[in-house]
Amino acid sequence: MSFTSSIKTLWHKLGSPRWFYQMSGPWVIGFGIAALVLLGVGAVWALGFAPPDYQQGNSFRIMYVHVPAAMVAQSIYMSMGVAGLVLFVWRMKLADVAIAACLPLGMVLTALALFSGGVWGKPTWGTWWEWDGRTVSTLVLLFLFIGIYALREAIEDAGLKARASALVAMIGTINIPIIKYSVEWWHTLHQPASFTLTEKPAMPPEMYLPLLVMVLGMYAFAGHNIISRMRNQILVRESRTHWVREAMATGG
Amino acid sequence: MNPVRKRRLYLALFLLLAVSGTTAALMVALEQNINMFFPPADVVAGVAPTETPIRAGGMVLEGSVVRDPGSLGVEFVLTDRAGAEFTVAFEGILPDLFREGQGIIVQGELKEDGLFAAREVLAKHDENYMPPELMDIAGHQNQGADS
16 A cells, blocks of 8 residues: 555544544553653652752743743644644545534633733742733743633534634634744743754753653643543444444443 | 646636735735834834833843832833843833843833833744753853844
């Protein structure tokens, strides 16, 4: 089987909620275990063993929560945008399930990023909140998550709900590069990025390795959380089909 | 791809492009109006308006910090290291990163006599983190840089 034809097969399989449900059981467990181990090890390492910063002392450790929350929240939004495009063009049912499943965690992590940023900003910058490019664009991200959630609650018709939220999710992705480059385009109080997936981190290994573990752990947690939600959604939506009744009867 | 999907894909791409373009135009327009802080030269030269809330920034001049022993009051000099400097008076808790040589943004009012009465003092820090021992090895070469 050639590469393109195997991609096509996967594409068609992804269109089937039943296939996704049956495949994803082990993924939930795998991501769950990875999240527990990584976040556990990362938290102890970051809070107990990583050295303090020469200027900020221990308050820089807030970074170990702030950076993973902000990074994963933006990644969740990007995935939602891609799901939005897939739904808008191909009307794939699973994409709508994915959008619905991304919203709660995305909202919580964005709120956590803003809150931990405030807690960090108070002792170091001297302010909880400053209207600079980075903080405002992150606030917009929170409003996008909340807005799409509210939109979905407000529309009764399932098809319209799916298309409307897909459109907003897709167009809102414009905000993601704005968040990323805000610290470079404008003079902001927020410092430029210390940790990206593509560049050498601006700190020694004993500081960035725990951060890397925390970021990976947060991604694993997001995988666990979102796939579990998608599975639940699939069961609810397909509850009248034969295969769901059968799966429920056998406990699988 | 069937024609209906193709049309929807083009519509989606068009929408994305149109909204990106609008956003970019908006940001370019707003950039001209972003109220940045006044550097020390502008404060000294009288470019900065007096008796009205503004932001000013500069580096804390070494040896200029005078604390009032009886209160939280503090006075210090902000400089651009090029001859322009002005005195700031502030009463309250300074951020942890406030220190001599540090880049600082103050919010408040410039008085007619040239004294800056600050309501808020903000410290900027950079994206580099380092343990104290390594910093000693580095010989304090970063400290005092515009961070």
